[in-house]
Amino acid sequence: MPIAVTGVKGQLGGELCRQLGDRAVGLDLPEFDLLDYDRVRKTIRELRPELLIHAAAYTAVDKAEDEPEKCFAINATATGVLVDLARELDCPFLYVSTDYVFGGEPERSEPFREEDVPSPQGVYARSKYEGELKTLVWEKHYIVRTCGLYGQLGPHSAGNFVETMIRLANEGRPLRVVDDQFCTPSYVVHVARAIIFLIQTDMYGTFHIVNDGATTWYRFAREIFRQLKMDVDITPISTEEYGAKAPRPRFSVLDTSKYNRFFGAPPLPHWKEALAEFLARRAEFLGH
Helix, strand or coil: CCEEEECCCCHHHHHHHHHHHHHEEEECCCCCCCCCHHHHHHHHHHHCCCEEEECCCCCCCCHHHCCHHHHHHHHHHHHHHHHHHHHHHCCCEEEEEEHHHECCCCCCCCCECCCCCCECCCHHHHHHHHHHHHHCCCCCEEEEEECCEECCCCCCCCCCHHHHHHHHHHCCCCEEEECCCEECCEEHHHHHHHHHHHCCCCCCEEEECCCECCEEHHHHHHHHHHHHCCCCCEEEECHHHHCCCCCCCCECCECCHHHHCCCCCCCCCEHHHHHHHHHHHHHHHHCC
């Protein structure tokens, strides 16, 4: 029986399928539309997966403020449909969640542990937390919270922060990047590798899977350009100056000690090491 992975055209879904190889069946639009619940049920029942990884999501954080019904339909209601199918087929279910569920403690300085109480702010964050709650009803569940994914190479790589920074810098424009939101951007190869380890443990529950350390988006951008030896005009700004429609967590660093306690767990390197690994792989992929 296969491992079904939703969101194969996204960064994490695509990387999971790459690492799982022939074991995975990737599902995504247009054939697999999370809003077509009847077709979703038919597809999953026909597949009868041994495990269902739900990496697809509505992730347009600002647009979600204008489309709350659609956002909740995809991130919460559709998740509930998939959880019901997992229960029906008696297969484990893994739900990919987000650091955004911790948005309500801007003055915090200690990384969030899995048992800390979420405080989601904004439509996207609330919808993802609602998806977590729907996942909890099935005992054979994993909830994996992660953050700031980057690192898929190929046709679906353009939207992540690293590629966006490199593209804007190559266009020669000055950059203004937020410097008061603390989190841990994470290399998708490391996150996928950790998830594949987790699903082989039968240790169900909630896990934080991000690279080690913490930074801000401005400092992350500075490190990208430092490693690439690019001279870029970049200025730190505040969240208020950036002026996004949806609220962003001021502090959403995740504690990974629960995952790291597993014997033999693949390491989650420091974010600077992870970035260096990605940039080396990217240079090889692009042929420079």
